[in-house]
Amino acid sequence: MGVTIQDTELLLQFRDPATREKGFTAIIKKYQEKLYWHIRRMVVEHEDANDVLQNVFIRVWNGLENFREDSQLYTWLYRIATNECLSYLEQQKRKSSASLDEMESGLSNKVVADKYFDPNKLEWKLQLAIQQLPEKQRVVFTLRYYDEMPYEEMSRVLDTSEGALKASYHHAVKKIEDYILNH
């Protein structure tokens, strides 16, 4: 499945030097929230999510000229956003010389530190449970659970087979259930 008609028009605007900024602004406005929440669920804090999101769109600006349109535009954008998230988390890990467990506890602390945090609400417990998942598994769960992304699209985003993604999603749900039941 290729780009939608609307995405095609945006791409044409972008590729026209006279309307490049206009077309790019339109792309930002169309996908900014989806990408933002996808990133936010991974990094938890707004400031970090803002930094990662702006980096994503700068990379889009630099690479959109070479977009082959063999997949949907949002698939390509999600791919960039996911890679930027994982790179950012890896960078934070190197800066703090923290282990995987320490990173997870650090993100859990950030969830707890959110000014709207309510430990009695399931949606907050769900967020804490998500931070206990490995990074790749966390991406699979959030893309499927929150973004309702088909496994076919998800396989292009993560460059992983659909079967592996299904299994990963299944295990992720089970872990989250156990966490919620035990906390």
Next chain:
Amino acid sequence: MEERNEISVELSAISALVGGISRQTPYGVPVGYFNQLPVAVMRRIAPPPTFQVPDGYFDGFAAQVLNRIKSGADELPPIFSRISRVTPYQLPEGYWEELSPLLAVCRDKPAYAIPEDYFDELSPVLTVAHDRSAYRVPEGYLGALAGQILEKVAPNVVRPVAEPVAGMRLAPARVIPMERGNSGKVLKGNWWKYSSVASIAACLLLIFSWPQVDTRMGEGNVTAMISQGLAKVSDQEMQTYLEDQHSLLVDPLDKSTATLDMNEGDVKSLLGDVSDNDLQQYMEEHGKADDLATN
């Protein structure tokens, strides 16, 4: 829509608990964040336009500035020519002196002074050692220095006897006895003196008469001249002379501390205390006056 139903069914099949949780992310977002995000991104991608400079502006810029300087384009407006360049401000008389009397007094006084005997007290060791020479000269070294130098420069020249120096071995001075002649008479000092003078005079005769000898003459002619000179000396005088020189001739040369080589300076030093009258008298007695070579 169909996809969402499929996902819900799948989730409920895995966990009814998780399937029943709201999918609303509970995190908050600053108000107006998404409105300003495109502008923030574009500002990072495409900075705002700066001032433009005409093409080729900086080419020849330096030459333009120099031309303006040379043409005087930066001269002052004409009105400035009517304004005097003299500073109108004036200072009261004696202003600087009254400004700081202290500075006026201190102007000619050196600020720094050295306490008396400062350097002497600075280092007592240096003060004591100031007049003491660190080096020492062996005793008698300077007195023997001239003889040592002459020894190396002219080993055969008669040199003055140096003062004994440590480590220097001197041969004992040879004492020439005043021997009796064949006649048994004891030779008196005057005779010794006059015979010495005679020998010296003979040598002088040879020295000062030598330039008169024609260099083209052969060795035989020189011998003839010497023979002519000796013919003027009586036999008795010659015998006396030879008797006086006997001891010197008999004694081996290695026992002699002096050589017969004498230079003009030595002759002058030996005849320095002989008056001309004595010398004249001697020559009248033993030779022609015109053969006398005096000082």
